[in-house]
Amino acid sequence: MVLSLAVITYNEEDNIVRLLNSVSDIADEIIVVDSHSTDRTKEICLQDYPKVQFFEKKFNGYGEQKNYALELCSGEWILFLDADEVPDNDLKKAIQHVISQQNPEYSVYRAKYNNHLGIHLIKFGGWGNVCKERLFRKGSAKYSDDKVHEFLITNEKPGFLEGKINHYTYKNIHHHVTKINRYSDMMAEKMFERGKKINRFKIIINPVFVFIKVFIFKMGFLDGFPGFYIAKTMSYYTFLKYIKLYEKIRMIELEQKYGNFL
Structure with missing residues (x-):
């Protein structure tokens, strides 16, 4: 059966070579949907990899971009990877075994992850037990329309x-x-569009809770300083998304209250 690799990209010149070198031997076609990269991503894909079909589309969110890539795939099976993901040899053999069967047991398959932060393999903090659906029959799945996550x-x-x-x-x-x-x-x-509300208490407390959950409860401390870094940056991400939501809500409230006086 035909296997399509699908990947979405934006300025991935540092990652795309590693991915394409890894999967070119198992993929029959490679669909790359690019968000108008400003680096050498397009040049690399078209110059060195004959299996690549390169498309450009304005980025309106990860869900929409990925579903567009799915529509372009012609294979019976689709392997969807991010540009910074590389299957190991055992996974590649498992994929080939599945798609070579006349009637495989499943139409959707999940794969486990090794998550690397720089030179460090992260085993805790919620990063060590990640498992995602990455291989599926065409038509058996699609992505949610969420802009992120x-x-x-x-x-x-x-x-x-x-x-x-x-x-x-x-x-x-x-x-x-x-x-x-x-x-x-x-x-x-995304939260604003869904009508989510936020108050100052959550902006203060939630990032603290995230740090404690990742570093203590999920044992991120066992990864040493990289584990601390991950917990700290996840806490920072939580703070940013909530403070940005709060800012957006407050700006609209002030516009409604004061109108053109702002």
Whole structure:
């Protein structure tokens, strides 16, 4: 059966080569949907990888972008990966075994993760037991329309694949903080659209709770200083998304109260 790899990209020149080198031997076609990158992502994909079909689409949210990529896939099976994810050899063999069967047991399969922060493999803090749906029959699943933190929607019971996906999260602290800022923007917008309310007490307390949950209850401290860094930045992300939501709500309230006087 034909296997399509789907991936969405934006300025992924540092990651895309590693991914495409890894999967070119198992994917029959590679669908890349790019959000008008300003680096060499497009050049790399079109110049060095003949299986790649490269499309450009304005980014309106992760869910919409991923569903657009799904529509472009022609294979009976779809492997959906992020640009910073790489399947190990055991996972690639498991994928090939599934798609070679006439009637595999499942239509949706999940894979376990190795999450890396720089040179560190993170085993705790909620990062060590991640498992996501990544392989599925075309038409058996789609992504939610969420701008951020989208998820796969399916009525199928998932199976599990042997092997793991190596997830290389952030190049450096600057890259990480930039993504936190962008994700918190989208998350605040998502919460606002859903009518979520926020008060100052939650803005103060929730980030503290997140740090304690990740570092203590989920044993992030066992990862040492990288575990502390993860707990601290997750707390910071929580603070940002709530303070941005609060700002958005307050601005609208003030506009309604004072109108053109602002």
